[in-house]
Amino acid sequence: MVLLMMGCLTQRCPAPFVFTPGEGWSYETPGNAGDWMRDRAVEQLEVAQEKYDQGDYKTGIKASKRLIRQWPFSDYAPNAQYLAGLCYEGMSKDEKAFNEYQKLLEDYPTSDRYQECLNRQFEITTRFLNGKRFRIWGLIPLYRSMSKTSEMYEGLIKNGPFSDVAPKAQMNIGQAMENQKEFTKAVKAYETAADKYNKDPEVVADALFKAGLALMQEAQEAEYDQSMAGKAIDVFTDFITLYPQEDRVELANQNIDSLRIEQARGSLMVARFYDDKRQLNGAMTYYNDVLDILNRLLNAPEHPYALEARQRLSVLKLDPSLPADTASQGDEGSQL
Secondary structure (H helix, E strand, O other): OHHHHHHHHOOOOOOOEEEEOOOEEEEOOOOOOOOOOOOOHHHHHHHHHHHHHHOOHHHHHHHHHHHHHHOOOOOOHHHHHHHHHHHHHHOOOHHHHHHHHHHHHHHOOOOOOHHHHHHHHHHHHHHHHOOOOEEEOOOEEEEOOHHHHHHHHHHHHHHOOOOOOHHHHHHHHHHHHHHOOOHHHHHHHHHHHHHHOOOOHHHHHHHHHHHHHHHHHHHHHOOOOOHHHHHHHHHHHHHHHHOOOOOOHHHHHHHHHHHHHHHHHHHHHHHHHHHHOOOHHHHHHHHHHHHHHHHHHOOOOOOHHHHHHHHHHHHHHHOOOOOHHHOOOOOHHHOO
């Protein structure tokens, strides 16, 4: 009886579950039990490739992973590992695909598939950057995560810091941070790109411009503090100075003008605050700052902010006891 039971355990069971000695249990489509298994690594790879080409990704994964388990040091193992990643991509299981490519990069660093795996990892991560949802338990697409996306890009850069996709990955970390409205972190990511890939003028120019845009967005969210606007102006000015022939120079100049107006708005908000509190020296200082920005830097003396600042200054100089809203009565153009 014992011999009979041992003999049964060494035989493959009918579908849908098959036990293979040394490999364990696997699910099989009825009628096809074990037809993907071969006794030689080269033949096993041929089956894996054939299943992938046919769109039978589940069987392709099983065939690929069997090769890796049985012949991990063969010349065919790296290609099997790569095929496993492709099969998971074919099933839209991008996280698992990313991890399969990572295994190739770690286990077979001399493989001629190395750069291809980096490219695939970049494409996968960019899909998550563009809004693809991560799966819970690897099954249900549920949530987006720019933090997790950034971590994937960072892993890719670590795998190939000077690969073709590494600069783009570093730039995309900045974009992921912007998507989270983490503008300071975005600027840092762009600065890292400009510093690390300083020999590539296209990367440096793009990093400078996008750092300026990130600072500009942060400035627009600030009510009083316009230090970010000043930093953005400095970055755009550096961009124009370093790359005067760049296509985005005109846009950079337009952004500087917009930031000057943003600085004037911030100064006007502070002036109004001091005016309401009857702290007139502070109010007049900031009203004058509004005029300095709009008259001297932008040559826009008729801008509504300038009109309000000039009108309020004239009132305060004549009779500083008047309430702050006196100057704006009847002047719709002075309202923000």
